[in-house]
Structure formats: structure tokens, C-alpha cells
Amino acid sequence: MAKSPNSNKAFSWLFWLLMLVLPLFRLKALQDETLVSRYLLLAVFAAGILVLDRKILKSSFPRLISILVLVFGFLQLVSLSWAYNPSESWGVAARVFAFSPYFFILYYQLKEAQFTWTDLLKGLLIFAMAAALPAAFYLLKAMGSGDFFDDIYQITGTFGHKNLLASALMLSFPFVLASWALLKGLWSRLAMVIALLMLIEMFVLRTRGVWLALFGAALFSAIVLQVKKPKGISIPRKWLFIFSGGAIVILVALFLSPQIKAGFTNSSNVQKRLVFWENSMDMIQEHPVTGVGAGNWKIIFPKYGLGKVDRETMQGITHIQRPHNDFLWLWAETGPLGLALYLGLFILGFLQLIRNLGAGLNKEMQIVNLAAFFGLAALAIFSFSDFPFERASHTFFFMLILAIAFASAPAGKQQGYLAYALIPMLALSLFVNYQRYQGESKMDAVMAANANRKPESLIAATQAAFDPQWYTLDNYANPLPYYSGKAYMFTDRLPQAKVDLDMARSYAPYNILVLEAFTQYYARQDQDDKALALADSILEISPLFESLLLMKAEIHLKHKDYPDALETLNLYPPTSNDTRYMQDLAQALRGSLETYPQHGRFAPMMEHLKQSGQLVNPVDYVRAYRRKRGLLN
Numbered sequence: 001m002a003k004s005p006n007s008n009k010a011f012s013w014l015f016w017l018l019m020l021v022l023p024l025f026r027l028k029a030l031q032d033e034t035l036v037s038r039y040l041l042l043a044v045f046a047a048g049i050l051v052l053d054r055k056i057l058k059s060s061f062p063r064l065i066s067i068l069v070l071v072f073g074f075l076q077l078v079s080l081s082w083a084y085n086p087s088e089s090w091g092v093a094a095r096v097f098a099f100s101p102y103f104f105i106l107y108y109q110l111k112e113a114q115f116t117w118t119d120l121l122k123g124l125l126i127f128a129m130a131a132a133l134p135a136a137f138y139l140l141k142a143m144g145s146g147d148f149f150d151d152i153y154q155i156t157g158t159f160g161h162k163n164l165l166a167s168a169l170m171l172s173f174p175f176v177l178a179s180w181a182l183l184k185g186l187w188s189r190l191a192m193v194i195a196l197l198m199l200i201e202m203f204v205l206r207t208r209g210v211w212l213a214l215f216g217a218a219l220f221s222a223i224v225l226q227v228k229k230p231k232g233i234s235i236p237r238k239w240l241f242i243f244s245g246g247a248i249v250i251l252v253a254l255f256l257s258p259q260i261k262a263g264f265t266n267s268s269n270v271q272k273r274l275v276f277w278e279n280s281m282d283m284i285q286e287h288p289v290t291g292v293g294a295g296n297w298k299i300i301f302p303k304y305g306l307g308k309v310d311r312e313t314m315q316g317i318t319h320i321q322r323p324h325n326d327f328l329w330l331w332a333e334t335g336p337l338g339l340a341l342y343l344g345l346f347i348l349g350f351l352q353l354i355r356n357l358g359a360g361l362n363k364e365m366q367i368v369n370l371a372a373f374f375g376l377a378a379l380a381i382f383s384f385s386d387f388p389f390e391r392a393s394h395t396f397f398f399m400l401i402l403a404i405a406f407a408s409a410p411a412g413k414q415q416g417y418l419a420y421a422l423i424p425m426l427a428l429s430l431f432v433n434y435q436r437y438q439g440e441s442k443m444d445a446v447m448a449a450n451a452n453r454k455p456e457s458l459i460a461a462t463q464a465a466f467d468p469q470w471y472t473l474d475n476y477a478n479p480l481p482y483y484s485g486k487a488y489m490f491t492d493r494l495p496q497a498k499v500d501l502d503m504a505r506s507y508a509p510y511n512i513l514v515l516e517a518f519t520q521y522y523a524r525q526d527q528d529d530k531a532l533a534l535a536d537s538i539l540e541i542s543p544l545f546e547s548l549l550l551m552k553a554e555i556h557l558k559h560k561d562y563p564d565a566l567e568t569l570n571l572y573p574p575t576s577n578d579t580r581y582m583q584d585l586a587q588a589l590r591g592s593l594e595t596y597p598q599h600g601r602f603a604p605m606m607e608h609l610k611q612s613g614q615l616v617n618p619v620d621y622v623r624a625y626r627r628k629r630g631l632l633n
Contacts, residue, residue, distance in 0.1 A: 011049065011052070011115055012123075015119065015120075015123045018041075019126045019127040022038060022041065022393055025041050027441075030437065030440045032475050033160060034160045034164075034391075035160075035390070035391070035392075036437050036440060037437070038391075038393070039433050042102070042396060043430045044430070046101040047430065050426070055108075057419045057420055057422070058416070059108050060411075060415060061414060061418050063412075064348065064413070065345070065352075065402060066104070067415070069103050069104075069345065069399075069402075070100070072096070072338070072341040072345065073093070073425060075294075075334055075337060076096050077097075077294075077428075079291065079293045079333065079338075080294065083294065084299050085293070085472060085473065087468070087507075088295030088472075088473060089293050089294040089295050090295075090470060091295050091433075092295040093294060093428070093432070094432035096395075097425035097428055097429035098392070098429040099396055099398070100422075100425065101426060102396055102400065102403070103402050104422060105403075106399065106403035106407070107402075107403040111411075117364055121175060121178055122187060124176070125179045125187065125194065128198060129190075131159075131165070131169055131393075132197050132201060134157050135155070135158075135205075136201065138155045152206055159391075163205075164391055166202055167210055167394065168393045169210075170210050170214060171375050171394060172375075173199075173214075173375075174370075175371050176198060177195055178367050178368055178371040179191035180192050180195055181367055209381075209384075210382065212382075213377075213378040213381040214378060217374045217375070220373075221373055224357060225357075228354065228357045230361075230366045230370070231366075233370060272308075272310060273323075273324045275308040276325070277323060279323075280301075280328045281328075282304045283301070283304060289335055289336075290335045293334075294333050297322065297329055297332050298321045298322065298477045299473075299507075299509070300510060302320075302510040302511065302512060303510040305540075305541060306541055307543050313542075314542045314543075314544050315546055316511075316512045316516070316545070318476065319476050319478070319511075324385055325383070326384075326389040327339060327342065329387065345398075345402065346380050348402075350377075352405040353372055353373040356408045365408050369408055375397060375401050379398060379401075435469075435471065442464050442465035443474055443475070446474070453490075455487035455491045458484065458486075458487040462480050462483045462484040462487070465480055473507060478513060478514075479503070479505075481500040482500075482508075482511070482514050482517060485499075485517060486517055489517065489521060494525065501514065501517055501518055501521060510541065512542050512545060515537070516551070519534045519538065519548065519552075520551065528558070528559065531551075535552040544571060546572060546573070546581075549568055550569075550581060552568050553566075553584050553588065557584065562591030562599075565588040565592075566585075569588055572585075574626060575626070575631055582619070582622050583618055585618075585622055589622075592605075592606065593609050608624065608628040609621070609624055609625075
């Protein structure tokens with residue numbers, strides 16, 4: 001691959017540096033060490049490149065794809081006008097504005113031959129090494145500790161989650177193969193070693209969405225090769241058999257482990273995602289035109305019911321952040337226009353790459369375009385079952401692939417002045433991401449004060465982290481004023497608690513922890529009718545919300561409504577040894593038995609209690625209750 005006389009080595013070195021740092025950069029001060037930090041990194045590098053080469057701003061770009069990239073970005077910003085929580089829309093817009101400029105930057109550098117295809121592949125090989133080598137260390141460590149069999153999710157590499165690690169490897173994998181085929185000497189041999197390592201890692205990480213994406217992308221790439229028959233591309237059968245045979249051997253070896261086989265064949269994750277998608281469709285039907293606003297899916301999701309999700313979510317311990325389907329996610333948040341724009345980027349990319357592969361390009365460009373097609377197909381398939389749209393490495397590769405597709409083609413309809421939009425986009429991205437970094441970096445103090453139940457420290461830490469314009473939710477979708485509201489309530493400052501809880505509810509109207517805190521507030525104010533009504537509305541969202549069931553039962557016990565208390569406690573896990581539950585249950589059983597002639601409810605249980613002999617202590621009632629429910633002999 002000959003170097004162009006116009007090549008800009010400074011940009012090559014800058015690109016290589018970005019590829020080295022992007023998969024490694026993380027800020028320990030943040031709850032999510034890799035999200036805001038890497039988007040800040042992308043924005044800083046993009047701004048630096050524009051400063052170094054201002055000709056990019058004056059250049060012309062392919063009209064339709066460029067307009068789609070820009071309109072898609074600005075739609076995220078516009079959606080804050082109808083969002084439930086505009087600060088989250090600002091956050092999404094800031095992320096999109098950080099990665100979108102790379103389409104223009106990379107297109108210009110490749111089209112103007114200031115950046116050679118060799119330099120591009122070397123940079124992507126550097127990215128792959130920076131992602132794969134730490135992952136290998138984590139895998140070896142997991143094998144030694146037993147996590148490889150017991151908890152594969154402990155293997156996150158430098159990406160914070162093993163699925164994000166596996167999918168980042170997946171996106172860079174075809175370019176590593178292209179590097180192997182096109183680079184010379186040490187670079188080629190290095191690419192071969194990294195490709196083999198990545199193949200092993202992608203399969204042993206056991207991310208089913210990545211497996212499906214790899215096989216699907218390979219199939220579609222094979223079809224395109226068969227149809228277009230680009231000259232100069234031939235895949236050596238030896239290596240084809242080695243890679244496909246290696247994948248099969250790894251799969252068979254994994255399934256020989258009963259633990260791994262049981263985990264892989266467990267359909268619980270699939271069932272949960274079906275619930276996410278079902279709720280997403282309900283959200284779309286309720287907001288068919290505009291969506292709920294960028295970044296607001298996680299805020300509205302509980303409204304459509306948590307009864308079919310896992311126990312931790314029903315208890316408010318964890319929150320569902322995303323539907324694990326980027327297309328549904330964007331449709332729900334930005335309406336049919338957002339979905340159409342995002343699909344349009346994929347469609348235009350695929351069409352251009354297919355045209356390129358049949359256009360008689362030289363061998364080097366054909367191989368790079370084939371790698372780009374494979375990567376785009378893998379990204380599209382993976383987007384149906386996960387959330388690559390959220391992550392910096394993945395969105396960067398999306399823009400890179402689009403830039404390769406259009407820079408490889410003859411210039412068609414061009415449009416000037418479009419790149420000037422990058423100036424406000426990057427300025428806003430840097431500002432908003434920095435503001436959100438400022439808030440998130442103070443969240444460790446909030447979490448520590450909350451865990452240690454130090455109300456004054458919690459109030460001070462929350463006020464330091466909270467910014468009503470830019471940072472209102474923590475990484476678990478809990479509004480920050482919820483924490484200070486709980487602290488005020490704990491110290492009997494109920495008016496202040498009400499102010500903060502009202503604020504929290506405005507930022508996350510269906511957050512069950514916020515609504516539970518309101519129920520507690522009403523109960524503390526002796527407004528029991530309001531407390532019970534709100535508790536019932538929360539239980540419609542999360543029917544098995546245990547702490548709320550106890551609170552509701554205790555309000556009934558307070559008013560000696562023993563049968564109603566028992567009815568509520570019948571929903572609580574009956575084998576629980578929670579002291580509060582067993583005391584409430586015993587009191588409800590005793591009271592219901594004593595008032596049985598008046599209410600006449602739960603006849604089988606009441607008759608069983610009558611025949612259970614002497615019931616003196618609370619534990620006697622609990623044992624009798626469990627015996628009747630078939631939980632004791």
C-alpha cells in the first residue's frame with residue numbers, strides 16, 4: 001500500500017494515539033468508569049484534529065449521508081423539549097455530538113489521501129491489541145480463581161462489561177484480518193496472532209449476541225462476495241478451515257463444562273429482554289410521534305410494569321437502563337423519525353459498501369471495504385440484542401465504517417459548509433459531558449453516606465453532586481433528590497423531605513423507590529388513606545415489592561385491619577426469615593383469628609389455626625401458617 005505524497009503523518013500519529021487510549025481510558029472517580037470518560041476523550045481528540053486541520057471545515061461531503069448524521073444528532077437535542085427529564089436528553093446529545101464528527105474527519109482524511117489505508121489499518125490493529133491483551137490477562141486470572149466457570153460476568157477487560165468487551169473485539173476483528181492480509185512484516189505477523197487471540201476471546205466470553213453477529217456477518221459477507229465477485233479477493237482455504245474449525249472446537253469445549261452449558265442454555269436473559277421489548281412497544285404506542293425524549297426510556301420503563309422482570313428490579317435494588325435493542329430504544333425515545341434516521345445510516349452504508357465491492361477498486365480498498373461490510377453487518381445484528389449505541393468505541397466504529405464506505409467511492413453529490421456544524425456540536429459535547437462528569441464524580445460520597453446511614457453527610461453529598469440542568473439521575477436511574485429526601489425524613493424534617501421528594505418525582509415519575517418514599521412520608525404524616533392509595537398504585541407497577549408490602553401491611557395493622565394486613569402479607573415470600581415480616585405476619589394472623597367471626601375471610605387458614613393447638617409466641621403462628629401453605633411437614 002503506497003503512501004500518498006499528501007499524507008499527513010501528524011494525523012496518523014494522533015489517530016494511533018486515539019486507538020491506543022480509547023479502549024484503555026477510564027476515570028476511577030466515576031460510577032461508570034468508561035461512559036462519560038470515553039466520550040470526553042472522543043470530543044477532545046475531534047476538537048484537536050479540527051484545530052490542527054481547519055480545511056476539514058471548508059470541505060464538501062457526501063450530501064445525503066452527511067445530512068443524516070447531522071440531523072440524527074440534532075434530533076437528540078431537540079427531543080429535550082418534550083422529554084420528561086431534559087438533563088438526560090442533554091447527556092445523550094452530548095454523546096452523539098462526540099462521535100458524529102468522526103464521520104467527517106475520517107472521510108476527509110481518507111478522501112484527501114492525507115491518511116493512508118495502511119495507517120488506518122495499523123491504528124485499528126493498535127485498538128485491537130489494546131482491547132484484546134488486557135482481556136487475555138483477565139481471562140487467565142478468572143481461570144485461576146474459578147470465575148471463568150462460576151461468573152463469566154467478572155471478566156470485563158477495560159470495558160466495564162463482558163458483553164461490551166466481546167462486541168468491541170467483534171467490531172475490530174475484521175479489520176485485524178484485513179491488516180493480516182495487507183500489512184507487511186512484523187505488522188502482518190502481529191495481526192495474525194491478535195486475530196487468533198481475539199477469536200478465542202470472543203467465543204470464551206460466551207456473549208450469545210456476539211456469536212450470532214459473527215456468524216450472521218460472515219454469512220452476509222459470503223453472499224456479497226459470491227454475488228459481486230470482487231477481483232483480487234480470495235480467502236485461503238487453510239485459514240478458513242483453521243478459523244471455522246477453531247470456533248467449533250472452542251464451542252464444543254465450552255459445552256463440555258456442565259456449568260457453562262447450563263449458563264448458556266439458560267433462557268432467563270432472553271425472557272427478560274422480551275419483557276423489555278414488550279414494554280418498549282407499549283411506550284411507543286403511547287408516544288407514537290415524538291417518543292419520550294432522548295435518554296428517557298429508563299425513566300418511563302417502570303410505568304409499563306415490573307411484574308415479569310427479575311426480583312432485584314422489582315425490589316428497586318437494580319433498575320433497567322435500556323431495552324437491549326438499539327432500534328427499539330431509539331424508536332421509543334425519538335419516535336419514528338429517530339428510528340428512520342438511524343436505519344438510514346445503516347442502509348446507506350450497506351448500499352455504498354456493496355457498490356464499492358463491485359466497482360473494480362484495487363485489492364487493498366476491496367479488502368478494507370469487505371472488512372467494513374462485515375463490521376457493519378455485525379454491528380447491525382448485535383444492535384438487535386444489546387446497546388452498542390451507548391458506548392464510545394462502538395459508535396466510533398460506526399462512523400469509521402461509514403467514512404470508509406463513502407471515502408472509497410467516487411465523489412457524488414457533495415455539500416459544502418456542513419462541517420461547520422461540528423464546532424457547536426463539539427463545544428456542547430465537551431461542556432455537557434464535563435458538567436455530567438462533575439456530578440458523577442461526586443456520587444461515591446453519596447453512595448457511601450447512604451450505605452453508612454449518615455443523613456447529614458448524605459444531604460451535603462447529594463447537594464454537591466446534584467445539578468438540575470445537567471445531572472439529576474445517578475447511574476441506577478435514581479434521582480439525586482431522592483437521597484436527600486430520605487435523609488431529611490430520617491431526621492424528622494418532613495417539610496424539607498417533601499420538597500426534595502417532589503423534585504425527585506418530577507425527574508423520575510415512575511421510580512418505585514421514590515414512590516415508596518412518598519408512601520412513607522404520607523404514613524409519617526398520618527395520611528394513611530393517601531399512603532394506602534399510593535402503595536396500591538406502586539404495587540400495580542411492582543406487585544412483589546417486599547418493603548412496600550410490609551409498609552402497607554403495617555398501616556393496616558395500625559388500624560387493626562387484620563384481614564387486609566394478612567391479604568397483603570400473603571404476597572410476601574412465605575419462607576422469608578426477615579424479622580419484621582415474621583412479626584407482622586404473626587400479628588396479622590392473631591388479629592384475623594380473633595376477629596374471624598366478624599370478617600369471615602380466609603376460612604381455610606383460620607380453621608387451620610384453630611386446630612393448631614396452643615398458639616402463644618409469634619413463631620407459633622408463623623409455623624402454623626407455613627404448615628398450611630405446605631412449606632413445613
